[in-house]
Amino acid sequence: MQIYLPIAELSMNLFFLVGIGGAVGFLSGLFGVGGGFLLTPLLIFSGVPAPVAVASVTGQVVAASTSGALSYYRRGGIDLHLAMYLVLSGVLGAFGGVATFSALNVAGHLDLVISVGFLVLLGFVGTLMLVEAIRAMLKRRAGVVVREKLPNQHNWIHGLPMRIRFKRSRLYISVLPVIGIGLCIGFVGSLLGIGGGFILVPALVYLLRVPGNVVIGTSLLQVVAMMAVTLVLHAVTNQSVDILLAFCLMVGGTVGAQFGASAGKYLRGEQLRAMLAVLVLAVAIRFGLTLVLPPADLYSMAVAAGGLR
Amino acid sequence: MRRLRQLLLLPLLLLFAVLPAQAERLVSTVSRSEVAITSSFSGEVLTFFGNIEPEAGAAQRFVEGPFHVIITITGPLQDRVARRMTNNLGIWINTEQVLFERFPSYYHVLSDTRLTEITDPVTLAELDIPLPAQADVSAGEQWWNAYAFGNELVRLMVKEGLFGLNEQGVVFRSETFYLAQIELPSDVVPGTFLARTYLFKHGELIAERADRFSVRKIGFERFLGLAAEQQPLLYGLAAVLLALFTGWLGGVVFRR
Numbered sequence: 011m012q013i014y015l016p017i018a019e020l021s022m023n024l025f026f027l028v029g030i031g032g033a034v035g036f037l038s039g040l041f042g043v044g045g046g047f048l049l050t051p052l053l054i055f056s057g058v059p060a061p062v063a064v065a066s067v068t069g070q071v072v073a074a075s076t077s078g079a080l081s082y083y084r085r086g087g088i089d090l091h092l093a094m095y096l097v098l099s100g101v102l103g104a105f106g107g108v109a110t111f112s113a114l115n116v117a118g119h120l121d122l123v124i125s126v127g128f129l130v131l132l133g134f135v136g137t138l139m140l141v142e143a144i145r146a147m148l149k150r151r152a153g154v155v156v157r158e159k160l161p162n163q164h165n166w167i168h169g170l171p172m173r174i175r176f177k178r179s180r181l182y183i184s185v186l187p188v189i190g191i192g193l194c195i196g197f198v199g200s201l202l203g204i205g206g207g208f209i210l211v212p213a214l215v216y217l218l219r220v221p222g223n224v225v226i227g228t229s230l231l232q233v234v235a236m237m238a239v240t241l242v243l244h245a246v247t248n249q250s251v252d253i254l255l256a257f258c259l260m261v262g263g264t265v266g267a268q269f270g271a272s273a274g275k276y277l278r279g280e281q282l283r284a285m286l287a288v289l290v291l292a293v294a295i296r297f298g299l300t301l302v303l304p305p306a307d308l309y310s311m312a313v314a315a316g317g318l319r
Numbered sequence: 320m321r322r323l324r325q326l327l328l329l330p331l332l333l334l335f336a337v338l339p340a341q342a343e344r345l346v347s348t349v350s351r352s353e354v355a356i357t358s359s360f361s362g363e364v365l366t367f368f369g370n371i372e373p374e375a376g377a378a379q380r381f382v383e384g385p386f387h388v389i390i391t392i393t394g395p396l397q398d399r400v401a402r403r404m405t406n407n408l409g410i411w412i413n414t415e416q417v418l419f420e421r422f423p424s425y426y427h428v429l430s431d432t433r434l435t436e437i438t439d440p441v442t443l444a445e446l447d448i449p450l451p452a453q454a455d456v457s458a459g460e461q462w463w464n465a466y467a468f469g470n471e472l473v474r475l476m477v478k479e480g481l482f483g484l485n486e487q488g489v490v491f492r493s494e495t496f497y498l499a500q501i502e503l504p505s506d507v508v509p510g511t512f513l514a515r516t517y518l519f520k521h522g523e524l525i526a527e528r529a530d531r532f533s534v535r536k537i538g539f540e541r542f543l544g545l546a547a548e549q550q551p552l553l554y555g556l557a558a559v560l561l562a563l564f565t566g567w568l569g570g571v572v573f574r575r
Contacts, residue, residue, distance in 0.1 A: 011359075013358055013359070014358050014360040014505070016540040016541075016543045017547055019506060019507075020505055020506035021360055021505035021506070072562035073562040073563070073565040076563050076565075076570070077567065077569045077570035078570075081570060119412075119413070122413065238559045238562070238563070241558055241562070242552065242556060242559060245547065245555025245558060246551040249548055251547065251554065251555060253554070253558050256561075257565070260561075260562060261565065264566055265573075267569070268570075301410050301412075302409060303411075304406070305404050305411055308403055308405075309403055309404075309468075309471040309474075309475060310401075310413065310475070311399055311400065311402070311476070312400055313397050313400075313424075314397070314399060314418055
Protein backbone atom coordinates (compact mmCIF):
# COMPACT_ATOMS: atom_id res chain seq x y z
CA MET A 11 0.00 0.00 0.00
CA GLN A 12 1.56 3.24 -1.13
CA ILE A 13 1.40 6.33 1.04
CA TYR A 14 2.32 9.80 -0.16
CA LEU A 15 4.78 11.68 2.06
CA PRO A 16 3.95 15.37 1.64
CA ILE A 17 7.31 16.84 2.69
CA ALA A 18 9.57 14.24 1.11
CA GLU A 19 7.29 14.60 -1.93
CA LEU A 20 7.33 10.98 -2.93
CA SER A 21 5.25 7.94 -2.19
CA MET A 22 6.53 4.90 -0.35
CA ASN A 23 5.12 1.60 0.75
CA LEU A 24 3.41 1.98 4.13
CA PHE A 25 4.30 -1.56 5.23
CA PHE A 26 7.92 -1.04 4.28
CA LEU A 27 8.09 2.09 6.46
CA VAL A 28 6.34 0.50 9.45
CA GLY A 29 8.49 -2.59 8.88
CA ILE A 30 11.87 -0.87 8.99
CA GLY A 31 10.59 1.23 11.91
CA GLY A 32 9.67 -2.00 13.69
CA ALA A 33 12.93 -3.77 12.90
CA VAL A 34 15.04 -0.85 14.06
CA GLY A 35 12.71 -0.41 17.07
CA PHE A 36 13.30 -4.06 18.00
CA LEU A 37 17.04 -3.48 18.01
CA SER A 38 16.70 -0.25 19.94
CA GLY A 39 14.55 -1.95 22.57
CA LEU A 40 17.06 -4.79 22.74
CA PHE A 41 20.11 -2.59 23.17
CA GLY A 42 18.60 0.52 24.80
CA VAL A 43 19.64 2.89 22.02
CA GLY A 44 17.48 5.14 19.85
CA GLY A 45 18.24 3.41 16.59
CA GLY A 46 18.60 6.59 14.54
CA PHE A 47 22.07 5.55 13.42
CA LEU A 48 20.48 2.61 11.56
CA LEU A 49 17.26 4.22 10.42
CA THR A 50 18.72 7.37 8.83
CA PRO A 51 21.03 5.49 6.42
CA LEU A 52 18.25 3.01 5.62
CA LEU A 53 15.88 5.81 4.62
CA ILE A 54 18.48 7.63 2.56
CA PHE A 55 19.24 4.34 0.84
CA SER A 56 15.52 3.92 0.01
CA GLY A 57 15.39 7.25 -1.78
CA VAL A 58 14.25 9.71 0.89
CA PRO A 59 16.17 13.00 0.50
CA ALA A 60 18.92 13.17 3.16
CA PRO A 61 17.62 16.33 4.92
CA VAL A 62 14.10 14.85 5.23
CA ALA A 63 15.44 11.51 6.45
CA VAL A 64 17.64 13.06 9.13
CA ALA A 65 14.89 15.39 10.39
CA SER A 66 12.08 12.83 10.36
CA VAL A 67 14.07 10.09 12.08
CA THR A 68 14.42 12.56 14.95
CA GLY A 69 10.68 12.17 15.52
CA GLN A 70 10.95 8.39 15.56
CA VAL A 71 13.79 8.56 18.11
CA VAL A 72 11.66 10.76 20.41
CA ALA A 73 8.82 8.25 20.31
CA ALA A 74 11.01 5.17 20.74
CA SER A 75 12.91 6.72 23.66
CA THR A 76 9.78 8.06 25.38
CA SER A 77 8.30 4.64 26.14
CA GLY A 78 11.68 3.45 27.39
CA ALA A 79 12.29 6.53 29.51
CA LEU A 80 8.81 6.27 31.09
CA SER A 81 9.32 2.69 32.17
CA TYR A 82 12.73 3.55 33.67
CA TYR A 83 11.20 6.55 35.42
CA ARG A 84 8.58 4.36 37.08
CA ARG A 85 11.37 2.11 38.33
CA GLY A 86 13.34 5.09 39.64
CA GLY A 87 16.08 4.56 37.08
CA ILE A 88 16.59 8.22 36.17
CA ASP A 89 18.88 10.76 37.82
CA LEU A 90 16.82 13.88 37.13
CA HIS A 91 19.49 16.23 38.48
CA LEU A 92 22.16 14.83 36.17
CA ALA A 93 19.70 14.68 33.27
CA MET A 94 18.88 18.37 33.74
CA TYR A 95 22.53 19.39 33.24
CA LEU A 96 22.90 17.08 30.26
CA VAL A 97 19.68 18.33 28.65
CA LEU A 98 20.45 22.02 29.07
CA SER A 99 23.93 21.71 27.60
CA GLY A 100 22.63 19.30 24.97
CA VAL A 101 20.06 21.85 23.80
CA LEU A 102 22.84 24.41 23.37
CA GLY A 103 24.81 21.88 21.34
CA ALA A 104 21.76 21.09 19.24
CA PHE A 105 21.42 24.74 18.19
CA GLY A 106 25.00 24.61 16.93
CA GLY A 107 24.39 21.29 15.22
CA VAL A 108 21.29 22.42 13.33
CA ALA A 109 22.99 25.65 12.24
CA THR A 110 25.98 23.65 10.97
CA PHE A 111 23.58 21.26 9.23
CA SER A 112 21.99 24.13 7.27
CA ALA A 113 25.34 25.67 6.39
CA LEU A 114 26.74 22.35 5.15
CA ASN A 115 23.58 21.64 3.20
CA VAL A 116 24.04 24.91 1.33
CA ALA A 117 27.76 24.32 0.74
CA GLY A 118 27.18 20.79 -0.59
CA HIS A 119 29.34 19.03 1.98
CA LEU A 120 26.49 17.55 4.02
CA ASP A 121 26.86 14.04 2.61
CA LEU A 122 30.59 14.00 3.27
CA VAL A 123 30.26 15.24 6.84
CA ILE A 124 27.49 12.76 7.58
CA SER A 125 29.53 9.89 6.12
CA VAL A 126 32.78 10.81 7.86
CA GLY A 127 30.93 11.64 11.08
CA PHE A 128 29.21 8.27 11.16
CA LEU A 129 32.42 6.49 10.22
CA VAL A 130 34.56 8.07 12.94
CA LEU A 131 31.91 7.93 15.66
CA LEU A 132 30.60 4.46 14.97
CA GLY A 133 34.05 3.03 14.33
CA PHE A 134 35.43 4.47 17.54
CA VAL A 135 32.50 3.62 19.78
CA GLY A 136 31.98 0.22 18.16
CA THR A 137 35.60 -0.80 18.69
CA LEU A 138 35.57 0.38 22.30
CA MET A 139 32.39 -1.50 23.07
CA LEU A 140 33.52 -4.67 21.33
CA VAL A 141 36.84 -4.74 23.18
CA GLU A 142 35.12 -4.12 26.50
CA ALA A 143 32.43 -6.74 25.88
CA ILE A 144 34.89 -9.42 24.75
CA ARG A 145 37.06 -8.74 27.78
CA ALA A 146 34.02 -9.16 30.04
CA MET A 147 33.07 -12.40 28.28
CA LEU A 148 36.59 -13.83 28.63
CA LYS A 149 36.66 -12.92 32.31
CA ARG A 150 33.35 -14.62 32.89
CA ARG A 151 34.57 -17.71 31.10
CA ALA A 152 37.73 -17.67 33.21
CA GLY A 153 35.52 -17.68 36.27
CA VAL A 154 36.28 -14.19 37.51
CA VAL A 155 33.33 -12.57 39.26
CA VAL A 156 32.32 -9.60 37.14
CA ARG A 157 31.54 -6.54 39.19
CA GLU A 158 28.14 -5.16 38.33
CA LYS A 159 29.16 -1.66 39.26
CA LEU A 160 32.29 -0.08 37.91
CA PRO A 161 35.00 0.57 40.47
CA ASN A 162 35.11 3.85 42.29
CA GLN A 163 38.43 4.52 40.69
CA HIS A 164 38.86 8.19 39.97
CA ASN A 165 40.32 9.49 36.75
CA TRP A 166 41.49 12.99 35.81
CA ILE A 167 37.91 14.07 35.20
CA HIS A 168 37.13 13.72 38.88
CA GLY A 169 39.80 16.27 39.74
CA LEU A 170 38.11 19.17 37.93
CA PRO A 171 36.67 22.13 39.87
CA MET A 172 32.99 23.16 40.36
CA ARG A 173 31.92 19.91 41.91
CA ILE A 174 28.26 19.08 42.41
CA ARG A 175 26.63 16.19 44.22
CA PHE A 176 24.35 13.98 42.10
CA LYS A 177 22.46 11.99 44.76
CA ARG A 178 20.85 9.24 42.76
CA SER A 179 24.02 8.51 40.83
CA ARG A 180 25.99 8.67 44.10
CA LEU A 181 28.50 10.94 42.42
CA TYR A 182 30.29 14.09 43.58
CA ILE A 183 31.90 15.41 40.43
CA SER A 184 32.61 18.59 38.50
CA VAL A 185 29.83 19.88 36.22
CA LEU A 186 32.34 20.75 33.49
CA PRO A 187 32.64 17.24 31.98
CA VAL A 188 28.87 16.79 32.29
CA ILE A 189 28.26 19.99 30.32
CA GLY A 190 31.00 19.07 27.84
CA ILE A 191 29.44 15.66 27.17
CA GLY A 192 26.00 17.28 26.81
CA LEU A 193 27.29 19.83 24.30
CA CYS A 194 29.07 17.20 22.20
CA ILE A 195 26.09 14.82 22.13
CA GLY A 196 23.74 17.68 21.28
CA PHE A 197 25.92 18.89 18.43
CA VAL A 198 26.69 15.50 16.92
CA GLY A 199 23.18 14.15 17.45
CA SER A 200 21.40 16.98 15.69
CA LEU A 201 23.99 17.06 12.91
CA LEU A 202 23.79 13.34 12.16
CA GLY A 203 20.13 12.80 13.08
CA ILE A 204 20.92 10.33 15.83
CA GLY A 205 19.88 10.34 19.46
CA GLY A 206 23.40 9.82 20.60
CA GLY A 207 22.39 7.17 23.13
CA PHE A 208 25.10 4.84 21.94
CA ILE A 209 27.74 7.53 22.63
CA LEU A 210 26.13 8.89 25.79
CA VAL A 211 25.88 5.54 27.58
CA PRO A 212 29.60 4.72 27.25
CA ALA A 213 30.51 8.34 28.07
CA LEU A 214 28.46 8.25 31.29
CA VAL A 215 29.78 4.83 32.26
CA TYR A 216 33.46 5.19 31.44
CA LEU A 217 34.06 8.92 31.91
CA LEU A 218 31.71 9.88 34.75
CA ARG A 219 31.37 6.44 36.39
CA VAL A 220 27.59 6.74 36.59
CA PRO A 221 26.24 3.50 38.11
CA GLY A 222 24.57 1.02 35.77
CA ASN A 223 21.07 1.23 37.27
CA VAL A 224 20.56 4.88 36.26
CA VAL A 225 22.68 5.08 33.11
CA ILE A 226 20.16 3.86 30.55
CA GLY A 227 17.17 5.73 32.00
CA THR A 228 19.07 9.01 32.31
CA SER A 229 20.46 8.62 28.82
CA LEU A 230 16.99 7.90 27.41
CA LEU A 231 15.53 10.99 29.08
CA GLN A 232 18.36 13.08 27.71
CA VAL A 233 17.75 11.65 24.23
CA VAL A 234 14.01 12.42 24.41
CA ALA A 235 14.59 16.04 25.42
CA MET A 236 17.43 16.60 22.98
CA MET A 237 15.70 15.04 20.01
CA ALA A 238 12.46 16.91 20.77
CA VAL A 239 14.38 20.20 20.60
CA THR A 240 16.24 19.07 17.48
CA LEU A 241 12.95 18.11 15.85
CA VAL A 242 11.54 21.59 16.40
CA LEU A 243 14.78 23.20 15.19
CA HIS A 244 14.79 21.08 12.03
CA ALA A 245 11.14 22.01 11.42
CA VAL A 246 11.89 25.72 11.81
CA THR A 247 15.21 26.03 9.99
CA ASN A 248 14.99 23.42 7.24
CA GLN A 249 11.26 22.65 7.08
CA SER A 250 12.29 19.11 6.35
CA VAL A 251 10.30 17.19 8.97
CA ASP A 252 7.87 14.83 7.29
CA ILE A 253 5.31 14.17 9.99
CA LEU A 254 3.69 11.28 8.10
CA LEU A 255 7.03 9.58 7.49
CA ALA A 256 7.95 10.07 11.14
CA PHE A 257 4.58 8.72 12.29
CA CYS A 258 4.88 5.53 10.19
CA LEU A 259 8.33 4.93 11.65
CA MET A 260 7.11 5.71 15.19
CA VAL A 261 4.27 3.21 15.05
CA GLY A 262 6.60 0.46 13.92
CA GLY A 263 9.32 1.63 16.27
CA THR A 264 7.34 1.70 19.52
CA VAL A 265 5.86 -1.75 18.87
CA GLY A 266 9.22 -3.18 17.86
CA ALA A 267 10.90 -1.65 20.90
CA GLN A 268 8.57 -3.50 23.28
CA PHE A 269 9.40 -6.85 21.71
CA GLY A 270 13.08 -5.94 21.68
CA ALA A 271 13.00 -5.07 25.37
CA SER A 272 11.43 -8.42 26.30
CA ALA A 273 13.86 -10.30 24.04
CA GLY A 274 16.71 -8.51 25.80
CA LYS A 275 15.88 -10.22 29.08
CA TYR A 276 17.10 -13.55 27.71
CA LEU A 277 20.58 -12.25 26.94
CA ARG A 278 23.43 -11.30 29.24
CA GLY A 279 24.68 -7.73 29.37
CA GLU A 280 28.05 -8.32 27.76
CA GLN A 281 26.48 -10.44 25.03
CA LEU A 282 24.12 -7.60 24.22
CA ARG A 283 26.97 -5.12 24.19
CA ALA A 284 29.05 -7.33 21.91
CA MET A 285 26.15 -7.68 19.48
CA LEU A 286 25.51 -3.94 19.51
CA ALA A 287 29.22 -3.34 18.94
CA VAL A 288 29.23 -5.63 15.90
CA LEU A 289 26.14 -3.86 14.55
CA VAL A 290 27.69 -0.43 15.08
CA LEU A 291 30.93 -1.53 13.43
CA ALA A 292 29.06 -2.96 10.44
CA VAL A 293 27.37 0.39 9.83
CA ALA A 294 30.74 2.13 10.22
CA ILE A 295 32.36 -0.18 7.66
CA ARG A 296 29.49 0.42 5.27
CA PHE A 297 30.07 4.18 5.50
CA GLY A 298 33.82 3.71 5.22
CA LEU A 299 33.47 1.73 2.02
CA THR A 300 31.39 4.43 0.33
CA LEU A 301 34.18 6.89 1.06
CA VAL A 302 37.03 4.70 -0.13
CA LEU A 303 35.61 2.66 -3.01
CA PRO A 304 35.42 4.44 -6.36
CA PRO A 305 31.81 5.59 -6.84
CA ALA A 306 29.69 4.07 -9.60
CA ASP A 307 28.95 7.58 -10.82
CA LEU A 308 31.30 10.50 -10.34
CA TYR A 309 28.46 12.94 -10.74
CA SER A 310 25.51 13.46 -8.48
CA MET A 311 22.74 16.02 -8.28
CA ALA A 312 20.63 17.65 -5.63
CA VAL A 313 17.98 20.31 -5.37
CA ALA A 314 19.71 23.45 -4.13
CA ALA A 315 18.62 24.57 -0.67
CA GLY A 316 15.58 26.80 -0.86
CA GLY A 317 15.20 25.34 -4.33
CA LEU A 318 11.62 25.65 -5.52
CA ARG A 319 10.92 28.75 -7.54
CA MET B 320 0.97 55.10 -31.92
CA ARG B 321 -0.55 51.93 -30.64
CA ARG B 322 -3.87 52.65 -32.21
CA LEU B 323 -2.13 53.34 -35.52
CA ARG B 324 -0.48 49.93 -35.39
CA GLN B 325 -3.80 48.29 -34.71
CA LEU B 326 -5.32 50.08 -37.65
CA LEU B 327 -2.54 48.82 -39.88
CA LEU B 328 -2.79 45.29 -38.55
CA LEU B 329 -6.49 44.91 -39.14
CA PRO B 330 -6.42 44.85 -42.96
CA LEU B 331 -3.44 42.51 -42.82
CA LEU B 332 -5.36 40.06 -40.67
CA LEU B 333 -8.34 40.27 -42.98
CA LEU B 334 -6.07 39.60 -45.92
CA PHE B 335 -4.74 36.42 -44.32
CA ALA B 336 -8.18 35.20 -43.50
CA VAL B 337 -9.37 35.63 -47.05
CA LEU B 338 -6.32 34.05 -48.64
CA PRO B 339 -7.01 30.51 -49.83
CA ALA B 340 -3.50 29.45 -48.87
CA GLN B 341 -2.94 26.35 -46.74
CA ALA B 342 -3.57 27.35 -43.14
CA GLU B 343 -3.74 24.73 -40.44
CA ARG B 344 -4.89 25.09 -36.92
CA LEU B 345 -3.90 22.90 -34.03
CA VAL B 346 -6.47 22.02 -31.42
CA SER B 347 -4.98 20.35 -28.37
CA THR B 348 -5.84 19.49 -24.81
CA VAL B 349 -4.73 17.51 -21.78
CA SER B 350 -6.81 14.75 -20.23
CA ARG B 351 -6.67 16.46 -16.82
CA SER B 352 -6.00 20.07 -16.04
CA GLU B 353 -5.40 19.29 -12.40
CA VAL B 354 -3.65 16.32 -10.90
CA ALA B 355 -4.48 15.95 -7.23
CA ILE B 356 -1.94 14.49 -4.86
CA THR B 357 -3.77 12.57 -2.15
CA SER B 358 -2.39 10.17 0.43
CA SER B 359 -2.61 7.30 -2.03
CA PHE B 360 -0.94 9.17 -4.90
CA SER B 361 1.50 6.92 -6.70
CA GLY B 362 1.90 8.67 -10.01
CA GLU B 363 -0.60 9.52 -12.72
CA VAL B 364 -1.00 8.85 -16.41
CA LEU B 365 -1.84 11.89 -18.51
CA THR B 366 -3.04 11.87 -22.10
CA PHE B 367 -2.42 14.66 -24.55
CA PHE B 368 -4.49 14.70 -27.67
CA GLY B 369 -5.32 17.04 -30.46
CA ASN B 370 -6.46 17.49 -33.99
CA ILE B 371 -5.16 19.40 -36.96
CA GLU B 372 -7.87 21.20 -38.86
CA PRO B 373 -8.29 24.06 -41.33
CA GLU B 374 -7.92 27.55 -39.94
CA ALA B 375 -11.27 28.98 -38.87
CA GLY B 376 -12.86 30.75 -41.79
CA ALA B 377 -10.49 29.25 -44.31
CA ALA B 378 -11.89 28.11 -47.63
CA GLN B 379 -10.39 24.63 -47.59
CA ARG B 380 -12.40 21.80 -46.05
CA PHE B 381 -9.55 19.53 -45.09
CA VAL B 382 -5.87 19.70 -44.36
CA GLU B 383 -3.14 17.77 -46.05
CA GLY B 384 -0.17 16.22 -44.31
CA PRO B 385 2.06 14.61 -43.62
CA PHE B 386 2.11 16.24 -40.22
CA HIS B 387 4.54 15.71 -37.40
CA VAL B 388 3.97 16.56 -33.77
CA ILE B 389 6.47 17.21 -30.99
CA ILE B 390 5.18 17.65 -27.44
CA THR B 391 7.39 18.91 -24.63
CA ILE B 392 6.25 18.73 -21.01
CA THR B 393 8.11 20.96 -18.57
CA GLY B 394 7.67 20.68 -14.81
CA PRO B 395 8.15 23.36 -12.15
CA LEU B 396 11.57 25.03 -12.16
CA GLN B 397 14.04 24.51 -9.33
CA ASP B 398 17.60 25.47 -8.57
CA ARG B 399 19.60 22.29 -8.89
CA VAL B 400 23.28 21.55 -8.40
CA ALA B 401 25.41 19.01 -10.19
CA ARG B 402 28.40 17.77 -8.21
CA ARG B 403 31.50 15.86 -9.15
CA MET B 404 33.44 13.56 -6.85
CA THR B 405 37.19 13.46 -6.91
CA ASN B 406 39.63 11.30 -5.02
CA ASN B 407 41.43 13.23 -2.35
CA LEU B 408 44.00 11.22 -0.43
CA GLY B 409 42.00 8.04 -0.99
CA ILE B 410 38.66 9.53 -0.03
CA TRP B 411 35.98 10.21 -2.59
CA ILE B 412 34.28 13.51 -1.92
CA ASN B 413 32.26 16.10 -3.83
CA THR B 414 34.75 18.81 -4.68
CA GLU B 415 33.18 20.68 -7.57
CA GLN B 416 29.64 21.81 -8.03
CA VAL B 417 27.78 23.95 -10.56
CA LEU B 418 24.45 25.55 -9.78
CA PHE B 419 21.79 25.56 -12.47
CA GLU B 420 19.14 28.11 -11.71
CA ARG B 421 15.58 27.61 -12.87
CA PHE B 422 16.19 24.07 -14.04
CA PRO B 423 13.09 21.99 -14.85
CA SER B 424 12.24 19.32 -12.30
CA TYR B 425 10.61 17.34 -15.10
CA TYR B 426 11.09 17.46 -18.86
CA HIS B 427 9.85 14.95 -21.39
CA VAL B 428 9.82 15.18 -25.15
CA LEU B 429 7.38 13.08 -27.16
CA SER B 430 7.25 12.88 -30.93
CA ASP B 431 5.70 10.68 -33.60
CA THR B 432 9.00 9.91 -35.31
CA ARG B 433 12.68 10.71 -34.96
CA LEU B 434 13.30 14.38 -34.24
CA THR B 435 15.94 14.56 -36.97
CA GLU B 436 13.37 13.45 -39.52
CA ILE B 437 10.86 16.06 -38.37
CA THR B 438 13.02 19.12 -38.75
CA ASP B 439 16.61 20.34 -38.78
CA PRO B 440 18.74 20.62 -35.62
CA VAL B 441 18.84 24.41 -35.81
CA THR B 442 15.06 24.71 -35.56
CA LEU B 443 15.03 22.20 -32.70
CA ALA B 444 17.71 24.16 -30.86
CA GLU B 445 15.92 27.47 -31.42
CA LEU B 446 12.81 26.01 -29.83
CA ASP B 447 14.93 24.67 -26.89
CA ILE B 448 13.55 21.20 -27.54
CA PRO B 449 16.66 18.99 -27.02
CA LEU B 450 17.18 17.71 -23.48
CA PRO B 451 20.64 19.30 -22.97
CA ALA B 452 19.15 22.69 -23.89
CA GLN B 453 17.37 22.68 -20.52
CA ALA B 454 20.65 23.37 -18.69
CA ASP B 455 21.46 27.05 -19.01
CA VAL B 456 25.19 27.23 -19.61
CA SER B 457 25.59 30.98 -19.58
CA ALA B 458 27.36 30.70 -16.23
CA GLY B 459 29.97 33.39 -16.83
CA GLU B 460 33.61 32.67 -17.55
CA GLN B 461 33.47 29.01 -16.63
CA TRP B 462 31.00 28.18 -19.37
CA TRP B 463 32.87 25.02 -20.46
CA ASN B 464 32.60 23.67 -16.93
CA ALA B 465 28.91 24.52 -16.83
CA TYR B 466 28.51 22.84 -20.20
CA ALA B 467 30.09 19.59 -19.02
CA PHE B 468 28.17 19.62 -15.72
CA GLY B 469 24.95 20.50 -17.57
CA ASN B 470 25.26 17.42 -19.77
CA GLU B 471 25.93 15.23 -16.73
CA LEU B 472 22.96 16.73 -14.91
CA VAL B 473 20.69 15.95 -17.87
CA ARG B 474 22.10 12.40 -17.96
CA LEU B 475 21.30 11.96 -14.24
CA MET B 476 17.79 13.33 -14.73
CA VAL B 477 17.25 10.83 -17.57
CA LYS B 478 18.50 8.04 -15.32
CA GLU B 479 15.96 9.06 -12.66
CA GLY B 480 13.20 9.10 -15.27
CA LEU B 481 12.62 12.81 -14.72
CA PHE B 482 13.86 13.68 -18.20
CA GLY B 483 13.17 11.67 -21.30
CA LEU B 484 12.83 11.55 -25.03
CA ASN B 485 10.32 9.19 -26.59
CA GLU B 486 10.34 9.35 -30.37
CA GLN B 487 7.36 7.01 -30.60
CA GLY B 488 5.40 8.77 -27.88
CA VAL B 489 2.96 10.49 -30.21
CA VAL B 490 0.65 8.23 -32.16
CA PHE B 491 -1.47 9.42 -35.09
CA ARG B 492 -4.85 7.70 -35.00
CA SER B 493 -5.84 9.26 -38.30
CA GLU B 494 -4.24 11.69 -40.73
CA THR B 495 -4.89 14.52 -38.33
CA PHE B 496 -5.76 13.13 -34.90
CA TYR B 497 -2.89 12.38 -32.54
CA LEU B 498 -2.59 10.96 -29.05
CA ALA B 499 0.28 10.90 -26.53
CA GLN B 500 0.66 9.60 -23.00
CA ILE B 501 3.07 10.32 -20.19
CA GLU B 502 3.34 8.82 -16.76
CA LEU B 503 4.05 11.27 -13.97
CA PRO B 504 6.14 9.53 -11.30
CA SER B 505 5.10 9.58 -7.63
CA ASP B 506 8.02 11.84 -6.69
CA VAL B 507 6.92 14.52 -9.16
CA VAL B 508 7.43 18.07 -7.90
CA PRO B 509 4.05 19.74 -7.34
CA GLY B 510 3.42 22.90 -9.33
CA THR B 511 2.40 24.10 -12.77
CA PHE B 512 3.37 22.01 -15.77
CA LEU B 513 3.55 23.40 -19.27
CA ALA B 514 2.90 21.18 -22.28
CA ARG B 515 3.97 22.72 -25.58
CA THR B 516 2.79 21.12 -28.79
CA TYR B 517 4.65 21.91 -32.00
CA LEU B 518 3.15 21.03 -35.37
CA PHE B 519 5.55 20.50 -38.26
CA LYS B 520 4.95 20.01 -41.95
CA HIS B 521 7.79 19.48 -44.41
CA GLY B 522 10.26 20.49 -41.72
CA GLU B 523 8.53 23.81 -41.05
CA LEU B 524 6.90 24.79 -37.79
CA ILE B 525 3.35 25.69 -38.78
CA ALA B 526 1.51 25.84 -35.49
CA GLU B 527 2.24 25.85 -31.78
CA ARG B 528 0.06 25.43 -28.74
CA ALA B 529 0.63 25.62 -25.02
CA ASP B 530 -1.49 23.78 -22.48
CA ARG B 531 -1.08 23.96 -18.75
CA PHE B 532 -1.90 21.54 -16.02
CA SER B 533 -1.14 21.69 -12.36
CA VAL B 534 -0.09 19.06 -9.89
CA ARG B 535 -1.27 19.97 -6.41
CA LYS B 536 -1.42 18.40 -3.03
CA ILE B 537 -4.98 18.47 -1.78
CA GLY B 538 -6.70 17.84 1.52
CA PHE B 539 -4.54 16.60 4.35
CA GLU B 540 -1.33 16.51 2.28
CA ARG B 541 -1.84 20.14 1.30
CA PHE B 542 -2.56 21.07 4.89
CA LEU B 543 0.65 19.41 6.10
CA GLY B 544 2.74 20.97 3.35
CA LEU B 545 1.40 24.44 4.10
CA ALA B 546 1.75 23.99 7.85
CA ALA B 547 5.40 22.94 7.52
CA GLU B 548 6.09 26.03 5.42
CA GLN B 549 4.01 28.69 7.10
CA GLN B 550 3.84 27.60 10.75
CA PRO B 551 7.14 25.75 11.15
CA LEU B 552 7.27 26.26 14.93
CA LEU B 553 3.78 24.93 15.54
CA TYR B 554 4.41 22.13 13.07
CA GLY B 555 7.58 21.14 14.93
CA LEU B 556 5.84 21.25 18.31
CA ALA B 557 2.99 19.16 16.92
CA ALA B 558 5.52 16.61 15.68
CA VAL B 559 7.09 16.46 19.16
CA LEU B 560 3.69 16.01 20.83
CA LEU B 561 2.78 13.29 18.36
CA ALA B 562 6.07 11.50 19.06
CA LEU B 563 5.68 11.78 22.85
CA PHE B 564 2.09 10.58 22.65
CA THR B 565 2.94 7.64 20.39
CA GLY B 566 5.79 6.64 22.67
CA TRP B 567 3.61 6.90 25.77
CA LEU B 568 0.78 4.98 24.12
CA GLY B 569 3.17 2.24 23.03
CA GLY B 570 4.37 1.90 26.60
CA VAL B 571 0.81 1.80 28.02
CA VAL B 572 -0.51 -0.69 25.47
CA PHE B 573 2.30 -3.15 26.06
CA ARG B 574 2.61 -2.76 29.83
CA ARG B 575 1.49 -5.79 31.69
